[in-house]
Each structure stands twice: as C-alpha cells, then as structure tokens.
Amino acid sequence: KLIKASLIKENGIEFPPIMHSEDFFFNMSLLPYVNKTATVTKAFYHYIKPASVTLTSSDYIPGYYELSNKRYEASKAYCVSQNSFEGESRLLIANTHIKHLSMCLIYNCSQKSGMNHKKRISFIKEMLKNPNTAEALKYSSGVSRSSKIMNTFFKTQSPFILAFFARTMWI
Secondary structure, eight states, rough: OOOHHHHHHHHTOOSSSSSSSSSHHHHHHHGOOOOOOOOOOOOOOSOOTTTSGGGGSSOOOOOOOHHHHHHHHHHHHHHHHOOOOSSSHHHHHHHHHHHHHHHHHHHSSSGGTTHHHHHHHHHHHHHHHHHHHHHHHHHHSSSOOOOOOOHOOOOOOOOHHHHHHHHHOOO
C-alpha cells in the first residue's frame, strides 16, 4: 500500500503497540479518512517465507483468540458503517474469522499455551458460545478445499471434533 504521509500525520494515525495484526488495525484506523483508492495489478515485491515457516509451524501466541475477535468486530463494524456487511464482504469476514479461530485452536495445542486436553475442550465450548463465532458460522462457507473441511468441523459444534482437528493439524 502507498499512503500519503499527510493523511497519516493530519489524522494522528499510528501503528498500534501490538505484536500481531498491527498492519490490519493500522489500516482499519486509516480507512475512515480515505476518499479514493486505486488498485494496481502488478506485484512490485514478493514476500517469500521458507516452507518451514507457516502459520501452523508457529508456536503459541498469547492473546490470539482475543485479537481474532477484535479483528472480526473491526471488520464487521467498518462494513456495517459502509452498509456493506452482506454478500461477498460478509462471507470473506466470516471465512477469515473461522480461519483465525482454527489457528487459535492449533496454537492452543502448544505446550506454551499451558492447556491440557480438558482445558482445550473447555476453551472450545466457550469459543462456540461466543456471538462472533456463532455469526461467523452462520455466514461462512469455505472457498478452498481446506477451508470447506475447516468449516465442516466447526459447524459440527463438537468440542471433541474440533480438539481432534486442532491436535491433528498441530502434529
């Protein structure tokens, strides 16, 4: 993204002091001040990660669940403010939230999470009761094969199936 420095300075926008998703929250704080955007289809840089560095190879991230909920709420709030929380926008936000919840479950399998199987099951039960989760499940439908499988597991609403899914992905 290329952003006019004056837009950032005049509106006092700063990167939030968080370790993950800081670019997302920065962009969300910038959006209300953007009057015009343009898209360029050419890639001017390539971000390459070694095959060994993926989301599932990452270790436990404290507060990832809370951060995922904040991302969902911020995305939804922006779309609602633009009268666009419907169709493709709603589907994208719901699918992204389910993906983030899946990563949260996988991260919780790390020893660093301090969770044993019983605590993970309890966590999943609470997660399934969360209104954000319920709403995302209502509107989500995976796009790729892996996201369709993920959605299927979530829509069972079974903590035991979700724990099995997460543990399998962790291993």
